[in-house]
Amino acid sequence: MDDHTRAVIQATFDASHQGRMHFGEVIAQLSGVQVESYQVDYRCGRASYYLADGAVVDLGFERPRQPIADAFDGDALRAAIADAQQGRLMYPEFKQLSQRAGCVGYTVWLAGRQVTYLGRRGQIHVERFPS
Numbered sequence: 001m002d003d004h005t006r007a008v009i010q011a012t013f014d015a016s017h018q019g020r021m022h023f024g025e026v027i028a029q030l031s032g033v034q035v036e037s038y039q040v041d042y043r044c045g046r047a048s049y050y051l052a053d054g055a056v057v058d059l060g061f062e063r064p065r066q067p068i069a070d071a072f073d074g075d076a077l078r079a080a081i082a083d084a085q086q087g088r089l090m091y092p093e094f095k096q097l098s099q100r101a102g103c104v105g106y107t108v109w110l111a112g113r114q115v116t117y118l119g120r121r122g123q124i125h126v127e128r129f130p131s
Contacts, residue, residue, distance in 0.1 A: 001055040005033040009049050009057050017061055019090035027129070031110055041105040042068060042095070064099050072102035072119030081127050
């Protein structure tokens, strides 16, 4: 992986976590450097970015201060997703709301144009990218 690709991933990660970049912008930036998917695990504070050539970039972030909810609330998660998609919610707030909804992590499939959200007991919510 070249330095430019790593720099774009890091800059996108930083901007998203600081609430300066919407989800659509994140997808555009990462697609531009051949990221196929990325996985976020709230419990361990890790984001892993997977490139088409097999390279992986792992980045850490602060773990939740409050425990992630035990129960998976699909309606609350879908509401947070909708607000994020419509630009009413930036990533720092989305993280808090999705954790309150019992989401422990998710995988964004750029090539497949969908996100898979996970609950503590294997619950899954799949959200397709808006058209």
